Amino acid sequence: MSYVSLRGLTKVYAGSDEPAVDGLSLDINEGEFVVFVGPSGCGKSTALRMVAGLESITKGGLHIADEEMTNVSPQNRDIAMVFQNYALYPHMSVGKNMAYPLKIAGVSKAEIAERVQSTAKVLQLEEYLDRKPGNLSGGQRQRVAMGRALIRSPKVFLMDEPLSNLDAKLRVYMRTEIARIQQDLGITTIYVTHDQVEAMTMGDRVVVLKDGVLQQADTPANLYSNPANMFVAGFIGSPAMNLFEGSVSNLDGEVAVHLGPNTVPVPAAVLAAHPSLPDKVGQTIAVGVRPDDMYDAALAPQYEARITGTPVLLESLGSEIVTHLDIGVRPMDSTDPDMEDLTGGDDDAHAVVARFSPHSTVKQGQPIEVSIDTNRLHFFDIATGNKI
Amino acid sequence: MSETTTSDATAAAVTAPAVQRRSGGIRLGRVAAWGLLGVFMIASLFPVYWALRTALSNNTAIISDTDNLLPPEFTTFNFERVLTDQSTLSPAERADFQEQVSEVGGNDTNFNIWSPIINSVIVATVITVGQVFFCSMSAYAFARLKFKGREALFTLFLSALMVPPIFALIPNLLLVRDLKLDTYLFEIDLGWLPWAAETTGWTSTYAGLAAPYFLMTPFAIFFLRQFFIGISKEVEEAAVLDGAGHLRRFFEVILPMAAAPIFTLALITYVNAWNDFLWPFTAGRNLSVITVALNDFRAQTPGTTRPDWSGLMTATFIAGAPILALFALLGRKVVDSIQFSGIK
Numbered sequence: 001m002s003y004v005s006l007r008g009l010t011k012v013y014a015g016s017d018e019p020a021v022d023g024l025s026l027d028i029n030e031g032e033f034v035v036f037v038g039p040s041g042c043g044k045s046t047a048l049r050m051v052a053g054l055e056s057i058t059k060g061g062l063h064i065a066d067e068e069m070t071n072v073s074p075q076n077r078d079i080a081m082v083f084q085n086y087a088l089y090p091h092m093s094v095g096k097n098m099a100y101p102l103k104i105a106g107v108s109k110a111e112i113a114e115r116v117q118s119t120a121k122v123l124q125l126e127e128y129l130d131r132k133p134g135n136l137s138g139g140q141r142q143r144v145a146m147g148r149a150l151i152r153s154p155k156v157f158l159m160d161e162p163l164s165n166l167d168a169k170l171r172v173y174m175r176t177e178i179a180r181i182q183q184d185l186g187i188t189t190i191y192v193t194h195d196q197v198e199a200m201t202m203g204d205r206v207v208v209l210k211d212g213v214l215q216q217a218d219t220p221a222n223l224y225s226n227p228a229n230m231f232v233a234g235f236i237g238s239p240a241m242n243l244f245e246g247s248v249s250n251l252d253g254e255v256a257v258h259l260g261p262n263t264v265p266v267p268a269a270v271l272a273a274h275p276s277l278p279d280k281v282g283q284t285i286a287v288g289v290r291p292d293d294m295y296d297a298a299l300a301p302q303y304e305a306r307i308t309g310t311p312v313l314l315e316s317l318g319s320e321i322v323t324h325l326d327i328g329v330r331p332m333d334s335t336d337p338d339m340e341d342l343t344g345g346d347d348d349a350h351a352v353v354a355r356f357s358p359h360s361t362v363k364q365g366q367p368i369e370v371s372i373d374t375n376r377l378h379f380f381d382i383a384t385g386n387k388i
Numbered sequence: 389m390s391e392t393t394t395s396d397a398t399a400a401a402v403t404a405p406a407v408q409r410r411s412g413g414i415r416l417g418r419v420a421a422w423g424l425l426g427v428f429m430i431a432s433l434f435p436v437y438w439a440l441r442t443a444l445s446n447n448t449a450i451i452s453d454t455d456n457l458l459p460p461e462f463t464t465f466n467f468e469r470v471l472t473d474q475s476t477l478s479p480a481e482r483a484d485f486q487e488q489v490s491e492v493g494g495n496d497t498n499f500n501i502w503s504p505i506i507n508s509v510i511v512a513t514v515i516t517v518g519q520v521f522f523c524s525m526s527a528y529a530f531a532r533l534k535f536k537g538r539e540a541l542f543t544l545f546l547s548a549l550m551v552p553p554i555f556a557l558i559p560n561l562l563l564v565r566d567l568k569l570d571t572y573l574f575e576i577d578l579g580w581l582p583w584a585a586e587t588t589g590w591t592s593t594y595a596g597l598a599a600p601y602f603l604m605t606p607f608a609i610f611f612l613r614q615f616f617i618g619i620s621k622e623v624e625e626a627a628v629l630d631g632a633g634h635l636r637r638f639f640e641v642i643l644p645m646a647a648a649p650i651f652t653l654a655l656i657t658y659v660n661a662w663n664d665f666l667w668p669f670t671a672g673r674n675l676s677v678i679t680v681a682l683n684d685f686r687a688q689t690p691g692t693t694r695p696d697w698s699g700l701m702t703a704t705f706i707a708g709a710p711i712l713a714l715f716a717l718l719g720r721k722v723v724d725s726i727q728f729s730g731i732k
């Protein structure tokens with residue numbers, strides 16, 4: 001039995017006819033850490049706020065711990081939330097901020113003091129209890145906000161982009177801190193972010209949303225290795241998966257995909273995993289290859305599928321060489337609007353990206369043999385975007 | 389002021405050559421700015437000084453010694469006579485006191501400034517507390533609660549800002565005069581209520597003097613609403629999730645966060661109430677607040693003797709003192725709270 005159950009949650013804001021969240025169904029287990037991820041405006045916050053009760057639910061139902069919560073007021077849902085801007089009470093000290101929900105709940109003074117102390121200890125805030133939030137650093141405010149949320153051991157813990165106001169280093173630190181605290185306390189958590197690294201590193205399960213519609217809800221590993229559709233394929237992973245238009249051929253059972261001038265044979269094991277692939281013979285489909293599944297052929301001779309490409313840009317990061325290649329066929333748009341923002345809609349930027357080992361001798365402008373791990377190819381129907 | 393300084397400085401820097409000119413320009417701008425500031429300060433403070441100088445003078449001497457910047461025939465007795473209630477003195481003491489009064493050239497009215505000051509304190513306090521309380525609640529409603537016709541209602545409130553106060557004077561007076569309960573209401577005997585049978589209604593009562601300003605002024609609502617709108621919605625939502633209902637959110641979260649504008653509003657309201665003359669003059673003839681008392685004192689000067697300038701200026705000075713004290717005490721606090729609420 002699931003602990004938090006979203007049943008076809010739908011939100012249509014007044015004055016808009018497009019739903020911001022459309023029929024979101026999801027079952028969350030007790031103690032699970034679920035991350036909502038997706039491009040800006042996809043409805044992550046709206047979904048979270050419906051769970052919190054801060055937005056009314058237009059259609060659908062919400063159950064928490066087997067109780068119908070759809071129309072219950074936020075005060076009575078036993079839910080705590082951490083906001084992007086922390087939303088601390090500026091006139092109260094750190095200790096008072098954390099004590100506030102307990103005070104309202106009518107907890108005795110002695111118990112409040114004790115719980116403030118123990119929560120402050122978990123969050124390493126003991127020395128700041130008498131300070132006002134205005135005199136704290138961003139990371140400390142962040143922890144106070146978490147303390148205020150965690151102190152009354154809510155049924156569900158919600159966080160809306162809690163780390164986006166922190167600098168990169170602190171973000172990485174707080175990421176592990178939050179994951180650790182969540183694990184220690186075992187509180188069922190829904191966490192919203194648009195940062196896929198956060199999503200992948202923190203979540204037991206990651207829910208990808210696009211235009212208010214759930215695309216895939218799965219473990220980070222599955223999301224990466226087995227994306228349900230082209231959007232998820234393009235959204236998860238950095239650099240993003242390369243997607244090409246390709247045609248399928250079947251010569252006496254030897255199935256192959258053709259990417260422009262390149263032919264990539266599809267091994268039998270992959271065919272078994274994608275049984276409907278041979279049906280697509282003669283049709284144009286989308287073929288996906290992750291940058292990590294492309295190798296400098298000189299260094300990875302074990303992969304027999306070869307294509308030839310000309311490096312147009314090399315980014316040497318020390319641990320790897322991110323190589324942008326022209327392979328004679330243009331990659332497709334993954335329809336990820338964030339990507340569009342990054343490239344400014346510039347089509348030339350859509351080169352094929354591969355991650356080569358630092359030992360590679362790849363040189364800009366010199367054509368190179370690239371080997372592909374064909375066991376890890378992805379195939380999508382172009383019309384529906386779904387995987388084949 | 390700093391704007392003037394910098395623009396002066398830039399102007400100077402543009403016309404003048406290189407580094408040396410630049411520092412010279414800044415100094416010149418500074419001097420000009422300070423000079424201007426000084427002129428304004430002297431212009432506004434001189435009357436205050438002149439009132440003090442008159443208050444510390446012998447009333448006979450000021451007529452003859454008009455050019456003296458210092459008090460002619462310096463005396464502090466004027467303060468004593470204005471602050472003394474002569475009716476508490478025995479006949480002998482009183483005669484003695486009157487003699488001293490005539491020595492400083494004052495007239496023999498029993499000024500007893502304490503009673504109008506207490507009246508003013510009561511009225512201004514009641515107005516301030518009521519107005520800040522009710523206006524902050526309605527401003528919150530206009531800023532945050534969702535209800536039908538909210539915008540229309542707010543526009544209606546605001547349009548009251550456009551009505552000159554003098555238009556409301558007579559209607560208010562009639563309203564306050566008629567504010568009395570009938571002795572019988574739905575056949576229930578209300579005669580035991582102190583104000584039930586009074587024929588004058590609320591005129592010349594504290595309630596009547598405070599009534600027009602007690603519940604609200606459009607300005608106060610407008611002023612606070614603007615501020616409430618600016619308070620982060622997330623903070624209030626956090627309070628909702630912490631379990632706070634509307635009342636808690638208003639009193640424990642919104643109000644403390646709005647401490648600065650509320651202090652400011654309270655100060656403005658208090659000063660306005662203290663300085664108001666027309667309404668208490670109209671509706672409070674038998675319950676004089678300080679402004680009305682000062683006017684009476686001026687008017688009572690018998691025609692035979694010269695005007696009692698020293699007495700009047702002493703009383704005026706004392707009348708302004710509570711306001712000055714308020715600013716001295718709270719001005720710092722207002723600045724502090726503005727800084728405090730400036731943080732996120």
Ligand SMILES: Nc1ncnc2c1ncn2[C@@H]1O[C@H](COP(=O)(O)OP(=O)(O)OP(=O)(O)O)[C@@H](O)[C@H]1O
Pocket residue numbers: 013014016020038039040041042043044045046047194
């Ligand atoms: N109060 C509102 N009234 C009307 N439309 C809204 C409101 N809040 C959000 N929307 C719309 O609903 C959609 C989803 O918004 P939402 O805030 O849930 O997105 P998000 O995924 O959280 O985006 P971001 O990553 O930018 O925070 C957007 O198109 C937005 O314009």
Ligand SMILES: [Mg+2]
Pocket residue numbers: 044045046160
């Ligand atoms: Mg959001």
